[in-house]
Amino acid sequence: MTAAPLLDVRNLKKSYSIGRSGLFSKRSLKVLHDVSFSVAPGEVLGLVGESGSGKSTIGRAILRLIESQSDVMRFDGQDLNSISPVRMRSLRKQMQIIFQDPYASLDPRKTIRAVLSEALDAHGLHKGAARVPRLIELVTLVGLDPSFLDRRPHEFSGGQRQRIGIARALAVEPSFIVCDEAVSALDVSIQAQVLNLLADLRAKTGVSLMFISHDLSVVRYISDRVMVLYLGRVMEVGPADQVHFSPKHPYTAALVSAEPSLHRENRRIRLTGEIPSPLVLPSGCIFRSRCPYAQPACAETVPPLQTVGDQHQSACLRTDIL
Amino acid sequence: MMSVRNFPKRMILPSLFLAALIIIPFAAPLITADDPVKIAVRYRLAAPDLEHWLGRDEFGRDRLARVLYGGQVSLTVAFVATTIACIIGTLFGLVGAYFRGPSEFVTSRLSDIVLCFPPILLALLVVTLFGPGSVTLVAVLSVLYFPTFARITFSEALRVTSLDFVEASRALGTPSYRIVLGTVLPNIAGPLSVQYSLTAAAAITIESGLSFLGLGVVPPAPSWGQMIRGARQFMNQDPLGIMIPCAALVLTIYAINFFCDRLRDTLDPKGTSGSSMDEVSKPKSRANAPTIKDPDVVAVINNLRLETAHFGTPAVIEDVSLTLRANQCTALVGESGSGKSLSSLALMGLLPGAIRQVGGTLQLRRKSDEVVDLGFLDARRLEDIRGNDIAMIFQEPMTSLNPIHKISDQMIEAITAHRPMSKSDARAHAIALLKRVGMNDAERRIDSYPDQMSGGMRQRVMIGMALSCEPRLLIADEPTTALDVTIQAEIIELLQTLRQDQGNGLSLLFISHNLGVVADIADRVAVMYSGLIVEEGPAAQILRDPHHPYTRALIESMPSSHEELNSARGDRLPAISGTPPLPSARPSGCTFRDRCPIALPACAHIRPALYPSADGERAVRCLRAPEAPAGVMNHQTEAA
Ligand SMILES: Nc1ncnc2c1ncn2[C@@H]1O[C@H](COP(=O)(O)OP(=O)(O)OP(=O)(O)O)[C@@H](O)[C@H]1O
Ligand code: SF4
Numbered sequence: 006m007t008a009a010p011l012l013d014v015r016n017l018k019k020s021y022s023i024g025r026s027g028l029f030s031k032r033s034l035k036v037l038h039d040v041s042f043s044v045a046p047g048e049v050l051g052l053v054g055e056s057g058s059g060k061s062t063i064g065r066a067i068l069r070l071i072e073s074q075s076d077v078m079r080f081d082g083q084d085l086n087s088i089s090p091v092r093m094r095s096l097r098k099q100m101q102i103i104f105q106d107p108y109a110s111l112d113p114r115k116t117i118r119a120v121l122s123e124a125l126d127a128h129g130l131h132k133g134a135a136r137v138p139r140l141i142e143l144v145t146l147v148g149l150d151p152s153f154l155d156r157r158p159h160e161f162s163g164g165q166r167q168r169i170g171i172a173r174a175l176a177v178e179p180s181f182i183v184c185d186e187a188v189s190a191l192d193v194s195i196q197a198q199v200l201n202l203l204a205d206l207r208a209k210t211g212v213s214l215m216f217i218s219h220d221l222s223v224v225r226y227i228s229d230r231v232m233v234l235y236l237g238r239v240m241e242v243g244p245a246d247q248v249h250f251s252p253k254h255p256y257t258a259a260l261v262s263a264e265p266s267l268h269r270e271n272r273r274i275r276l277t278g279e280i281p282s283p284l285v286l287p288s289g290c291i292f293r294s295r296c297p298y299a300q301p302a303c304a305e306t307v308p309p310l311q312t313v314g315d316q317h318q319s320a321c322l323r324t325d326i327l
Numbered sequence: 328m329m330s331v332r333n334f335p336k337r338m339i340l341p342s343l344f345l346a347a348l349i350i351i352p353f354a355a356p357l358i359t360a361d362d363p364v365k366i367a368v369r370y371r372l373a374a375p376d377l378e379h380w381l382g383r384d385e386f387g388r389d390r391l392a393r394v395l396y397g398g399q400v401s402l403t404v405a406f407v408a409t410t411i412a413c414i415i416g417t418l419f420g421l422v423g424a425y426f427r428g429p430s431e432f433v434t435s436r437l438s439d440i441v442l443c444f445p446p447i448l449l450a451l452l453v454v455t456l457f458g459p460g461s462v463t464l465v466a467v468l469s470v471l472y473f474p475t476f477a478r479i480t481f482s483e484a485l486r487v488t489s490l491d492f493v494e495a496s497r498a499l500g501t502p503s504y505r506i507v508l509g510t511v512l513p514n515i516a517g518p519l520s521v522q523y524s525l526t527a528a529a530a531i532t533i534e535s536g537l538s539f540l541g542l543g544v545v546p547p548a549p550s551w552g553q554m555i556r557g558a559r560q561f562m563n564q565d566p567l568g569i570m571i572p573c574a575a576l577v578l579t580i581y582a583i584n585f586f587c588d589r590l591r592d593t594l595d596p597k598g599t600s601g602s603s604m605d606e607v608s609k610p611k612s613r614a615n616a617p618t619i620k621d622p623d624v625v626a627v628i629n630n631l632r633l634e635t636a637h638f639g640t641p642a643v644i645e646d647v648s649l650t651l652r653a654n655q656c657t658a659l660v661g662e663s664g665s666g667k668s669l670s671s672l673a674l675m676g677l678l679p680g681a682i683r684q685v686g687g688t689l690q691l692r693r694k695s696d697e698v699v700d701l702g703f704l705d706a707r708r709l710e711d712i713r714g715n716d717i718a719m720i721f722q723e724p725m726t727s728l729n730p731i732h733k734i735s736d737q738m739i740e741a742i743t744a745h746r747p748m749s750k751s752d753a754r755a756h757a758i759a760l761l762k763r764v765g766m767n768d769a770e771r772r773i774d775s776y777p778d779q780m781s782g783g784m785r786q787r788v789m790i791g792m793a794l795s796c797e798p799r800l801l802i803a804d805e806p807t808t809a810l811d812v813t814i815q816a817e818i819i820e821l822l823q824t825l826r827q828d829q830g831n832g833l834s835l836l837f838i839s840h841n842l843g844v845v846a847d848i849a850d851r852v853a854v855m856y857s858g859l860i861v862e863e864g865p866a867a868q869i870l871r872d873p874h875h876p877y878t879r880a881l882i883e884s885m886p887s888s889h890e891e892l893n894s895a896r897g898d899r900l901p902a903i904s905g906t907p908p909l910p911s912a913r914p915s916g917c918t919f920r921d922r923c924p925i926a927l928p929a930c931a932h933i934r935p936a937l938y939p940s941a942d943g944e945r946a947v948r949c950l951r952a953p954e955a956p957a958g959v960m961n962h963q964t965e966a967a
């Protein structure tokens with residue numbers, strides 16, 4: 006990646022305050038610990054991790070849909086930490102999001118025409134006579150029939166709704182889209198169609214994606230690079246195929262091995278115990294309470310991300326195991 | 328808004344009714360020439376006659392005129408007050424919910440304070456201070472009712488703002504006022520309109536109440552409360568006097584409620600009327616002697632056919648046959664809407680009310696070795712079977728566990744419902760069950776609440792509860808779909824071991840859309856497509872060498888089947904086009920033909936049967952499968 010990154014994030018932190026424990030102190034729940042990454046123009050960065058690992062939080066923090074703290078957050082040369090609300094609103098034209106739940110992400114009262122028009126109106130795009138051709142172009146792009154424009158969401162299947170959600174994100178011609186579990190709710194045959202649609206889009210428009218999913222094979226297929234999260238920390242990041250087929254972090258290895266597969270013999274790496282509560286995190290390596298390779302030293306230091314290959318980094322103290 | 332042409336039918340009657348009740352009082356001068364305040368003591372309490380249809384009151388005033396002009400006052404006060412309360416309250420609620428922070432505080436505190444006072448007391452207080460009169464009344468009623476609107480708007484708007492589509496609007500950069508008015512407000516219009524009706528009705532009642540007490544509309548101006556007040560003294564001599572204003576009140580309130588009920592249903596974009604959705608459909612008895620010969624077989628579904636209750640609609644399940652054996656896991660796979668869950672609900676006798684079994688048999692071998700046909704048992708016997716012989720676990724355990732009760736209480740209740748035992752024995756049994764499903768420290772954790780557990784632990788609890796009656800058949804409907812891969816692997820492993828060490832051999836019906844999971848757990852697989860089983864047989868054979876093009880497509884379209892492909896290199900997945908057809912739009916001939924990559928012209932004419940293989944181990948519903956009889960394409964006897 007020689008080009009300047011489209012998105013650059015350093016030490017992203019997020020915590021929620023959850024009521025009071027004592028009289029004066031608010032307890033806070035840290036859900037992201039110093040997450041750093043960048044996305045190049047046209048690149049797809051995959052985010053994997055178990056529930057609660059902070060995948061969605063990262064996506065929403067970048068789009069400024071929730072508050073967060075970071076040392077650097079730059080998008081297309083602009084500093085998102087100091088940007089004015091007015092500038093941010095016009096920047097939204099460039100950053101979009103596709104949601105997981107195709108049922109909750111469309112207003113049941115709006116026709117597809119209204120849904121897509123809202124996107125165009127927000128940025129004053131394709132007004133007047135140019136509107137209808139653009140709407141038709143959008144629905145056709147995601148493989149739907151223009152006659153669908155005047156229908157409401159409840160008349161569509163989950164896969165069709167997801168396409169409408171994609172069309173809404175594409176309407177403003179963004180250069181970056183967060184796909185939060187965008188294909189998880191779809192049946193496999195429809196999922197493949199939507200994945201192909203995304204693959205075509207990146208080829209055609211050069212859009213960058215942040216692709217969040219708990220399905221490792223889907224992420225591997227769609228992404229250039231994959232970032233593995235555990236309890237709000239980055240465990241491993243690297244080229245998709247490398248992370249998937251030769252993981253360097255014990256957590257990634259366990260995830261990959263737990264994935265049910267038609268084709269591989271099951272050689273599952275067992276993880277002991279449950280995911281710890283974010284309120285009482287283990288000292289040192291955050292994964293230590295479930296790691297089959299943990300050693301006393303793992304309780305002492307927080308393992309830093311170390312380079313383990315070309316563009317490939319892993320946060321594990323033991324480089325001897327994988 | 329709505330043009331006359333697409334005015335919904337169900338709104339016509341209530342609209343006419345309500346409009347009539349509102350227009351008639353205001354059309355008073357056209358109906359009667361009498362003056363409502365003109366006194367004619369000579370005719371006091373005169374009975375109805377041709378000129379004065381409703382007779383005269385205690386001052387000899389015409390009652391028809393009074394009830395009509397009184398209606399003007401009562402309705403105006405009530406509707407003006409309710410409308411003001413609704414507008415102010417909604418604004419408060421919307422601002423509080425969308426912008427949160429200080430405005431949220433103001434909204435909720437202010438509402439709390441006003442809601443502390445009983446309405447009639449507050450009204451009395453204000454009227455006593457400012458003196459009676461219509462304007463005071465409107466002001467009092469508005470203040471009284473706006474917090475209720477603020478409250479409802481606030482909580483409803485909070486719910487709607489947290490939905491993805493509002494977040495999507497924010498992500499699009501739509502200005503806040505447009506989101507609030509264009510997206511949030513229409514989505515809370517239903518509950519608001521209901522509240523409007525309740526409030527308008529209540530306002531009419533309070534107005535009448537206050538006027539009755541002499542604190543509302545000032546005499547001699549007519550109002551319904553005034554009329555009741557006047558007629559009360561002569562109730563015994565002249566009951567008609569009190570019945571007229573009361574009837575006017577009742578009719579008006581009824582008309583408003585009727586209108587708002589229908590309005591709420593109409594505003595619901597799905598247009599569901601919500602009636603009889605949950606009623607369980609009653610099985611029809613059939614004279615079909617059940618027979619399961621093989622002692623290994625726990626349940627047999629034979630040519631099951633399910634239809635919706637509407638006359639003439641196509642079958643939602645066209646033809647499903649399955650044999651479930653002890654010690655075996657049968658997986659039912661297929662896309663959403665293919666009929667997996669309905670087939671299993673039929674086995675539980677839990678079909679939704681709108682669905683009817685119109686063909687086939689559902690036989691079950693009970694623990695007592697008695698064979699029954701589930702299709703014609705009454706509700707009580709089905710219930711007995713559900714607790715004892717068949718158990719079921721679902722995708723999201725949180726929805727099947729009650730969040731306000733401890734796990735221990737829920738398990739003890741489930742255990743003692745079917746087996747008489749003491750509470751302490753049941754508790755010990757529950758702890759043993761939890762240990763069996765792999766919960767460490769079960770003695771302590773049995774006393775936690777469902778939301779204190781992780782999804783994986785909750786699913787273990789559900790499995791433990793399902794096993795409490797030692798069923799012969801366990802139906803698991805997508806039990807791991809909501810779980811993380813590492814936890815999913817553990818639950819699959821647990822189900823495997825349970826199946827092996829359950830005493831008399833548990834039969835597991837495993838419903839899933841994930842073929843990887845199915846490969847891990849199933850002995851046999853049945854693939855469903857649009858209400859039909861299209862391929863069935865031993866799991867290893869079918870997944871390694873699928874014969875039906877649909878099964879093949881399912882396996883091919885999974886990214887995990889293509890470890891060499893990556894979108895970065897411009898690769899596409901081998902996906903089939905289209906979506907599964909709705910039951911009402913199934914193509915003729917083979918139901919898969921419009922998506923099938925190898926369809927032939929003959930596939931449009933012949934509906935394939937489930938052709939068995941030579942060894943009888945597997946079966947495929949495809950004309951081009953190796954199992955299809957030679958020459959099936961040539962004779963068209965089965966033409967649709
Ligand atoms: N509004 C909130 N208040 C308190 N905690 C929150 C809130 N939203 C999220 N969290 C917590 O933040 C953590 C990360 O959540 P996030 O939704 O980002 O996870 P995720 O990786 O997307 O998980 P999933 O796969 O389940 O979607 C979790 O521990 C979650 O409970
Ligand atoms: S640092 Fe230690 S505990 Fe953490 S992943 Fe590596 S070996 Fe496991």
Ligand code: SF4
Binds near residue numbers: 917920925949
């Ligand atoms: S019968 Fe014809 S259309 Fe149907 S699956 Fe076989 S080849 Fe395809």
Ligand SMILES: [Mg+2]
Binds near residue numbers: 060061186
């Ligand atoms: Mg998420």
